[in-house]
Amino acid sequence: MFLEPHFRGQRSGWIEVICGSMFSGKTEELIRRLKRAKIANQKVEIFKPKVDTRYDEIKVVSHDSNFILSTPIDHSSKLLKLSDESTVVGIDEAQFFDEELPRHCQDLALRGMRVIVAGLDMDYKGRPFGPMPDLLAVAEYITKVHAICQHCGNLATHSYRRVVEDKTVVLGEQDVYEARCRSCYQMGNILNLQTTDKKKN
Numbered sequence: 001m002f003l004e005p006h007f008r009g010q011r012s013g014w015i016e017v018i019c020g021s022m023f024s025g026k027t028e029e030l031i032r033r034l035k036r037a038k039i040a041n042q043k044v045e046i047f048k049p050k051v052d053t054r055y056d057e058i059k060v061v062s063h064d065s066n067f068i069l070s071t072p073i074d075h076s077s078k079l080l081k082l083s084d085e086s087t088v089v090g091i092d093e094a095q096f097f098d099e100e101l102p103r104h105c106q107d108l109a110l111r112g113m114r115v116i117v118a119g120l121d122m123d124y125k126g127r128p129f130g131p132m133p134d135l136l137a138v139a140e141y142i143t144k145v146h147a148i149c150q151h152c153g154n155l156a157t158h159s160y161r162r163v164v165e166d167k168t169v170v171l172g173e174q175d176v177y178e179a180r181c182r183s184c185y186q187m188g189n190i191l192n193l194q195t196t197d198k199k200k201n
């Protein structure tokens with residue numbers, strides 16, 4: 001379990017990143033840390049990308065229906081103005097943000113804030129997703145969480161897309177995605193390729 005570092009003497013900020021596949025518990029872990037900060041009477045602001053309207057327009061909601069209120073924003077440049085006077089800033093679905101997100105997170109940390117960011121490290125093709133690799137590079141603390149492979153029960157690291165759709169961004173739940181371990185993810189993609197080839201011939 002992640003143990004929060006304490007603010008010591010003169011406040012200095014830092015960045016925490018929670019990453020992993022879909023269903024790995026990123027949002028639950030983000031909510032857990034943010035609720036604890038609220039219990040400690042810290043001023044907490046929470047953001048998510050406007051594009052993420054999956055469960056709710058305003059709330060950050062986990063797959064287990066746990067939630068916390070947030071402010072949807074369309075660009076990371078809005079973070080600083082909206083986080084004024086905050087002690088802790090939480091950001092969910094970071095993979096959907098623009099490439100300037102890491103710079104703005106660093107700016108908040110330099111101003112003394114604790115910045116907690118959750119997001120998918122890989123897209124459905126297994127490629128680094130959006131600003132996540134750059135965030136991971138500049139973070140002080142990284143937590144990689146794992147789901148359970150829906151095929152074999154091992155730890156899952158990949159998000160397998162169950163529908164044929166090439167776009168990188170396709171919002172969805174269990175109807176569209178499955179958490180899979182590396183082997184089951186690879187196997188699924190090979191089977192898909194074979195099916196597509198058969199249909200072509």
Ligand SMILES: Nc1ncnc2c1ncn2[C@@H]1O[C@H](COP(=O)(O)OP(=O)(O)O)[C@@H](O)[C@H]1O
Pocket residue numbers: 020021022023024025026027028029061062063064146147148149150179
């Ligand atoms: N394959 C799976 N592995 C683990 N948890 C799963 C799986 N499918 C559904 N869940 C549920 O999803 C919850 C995690 O949800 P959430 O924190 O929203 O994940 P994430 O933000 O990483 O997608 C788990 O507590 C569990 O109830």
Ligand SMILES: Cc1cn([C@H]2C[C@H](O)[C@@H](COP(=O)(O)O)O2)c(=O)[nH]c1=O
Pocket residue numbers: 021022023026027054119120122123124125159168169170171172173177
């Ligand atoms: C892998 C992958 C996912 N998405 C979408 C699907 C969901 O709406 C979110 C991830 O939500 P979670 O809180 O991590 O479960 O991202 C996508 O658009 N493209 C992808 O490749």
Ligand SMILES: [Zn+2]
Pocket residue numbers: 149150151152153154180181182183184185
């Ligand atoms: Zn597996």
